[in-house]
Amino acid sequence: MFPRVTSRSSRTTTLRTRAAVLTVGIGASVALGAGVAAADGTTTAAPSSSSVASAVEAQAQAQAKAAQTAKAAKAEKAAAAKKTAAAKKAAAKKKAASWVDPVKKYELSAKFNQAGGMWSHKHSGQDFAVPTGTNVVAAHGGTVVKTGGNGAGDGPAYGNAIVIKHGNGTYSQYAHLSRIDVKVGQVVTTGQHIAKSGSTGNSSGPHLHFEIRTTPNYGSAVDPVAFLHRQGVTV
Structure with a gap:
């Protein structure tokens, strides 16, 4: 029996065929992401299309939540x-x-409706005893409707005076002033400077005469202290 003889050309063809098959397999693995070689020589299969879609959906949901x-x-x-x-x-x-006191650092003197020889009728307001030149402010925001001597038209007993109309239909009056610093028609705010206190008119000493009225004129006054208390002002 003769030994089998394989020609060189046959062996070459076989090697080439095996190399071609190996190359095609590697190329397919790379191109398709078929798997990743592990350290022990095994191959982990690539994620399926459904798992990739799930991952994309989860990421989208996370972004939407954020x-x-x-x-x-x-x-x-x-x-x-x-x-x-x-x-x-x-x-x-x-x-x-809000409402505020018309002056600061005062003492209360003559009270509302008090009788006495200083007035032809009972006292029509509340007197705040303060030195001449004390800052007088608007007790509440409003519009100046009366100013001037002769009580701004209410009579010489008041001396220099101011009357302010407020939004709630109430009027405030400030009398015996040494100086008036506002004009008729001027809009003032709560606590704004309007005058300086004095002792003009029928006065026995420097003070501010303060009234709350239901009209701009004499004869409509109400108790100013009780009124301010209702507004939350401590007098």
């Missing part, structure tokens, strides 16, 4: 800013609506 969280935070911040602005507006409105 966007919703950011939107909610922005809305909350805007709501907080709006609340703060509303609180400031309410505080400003409350401040604008």
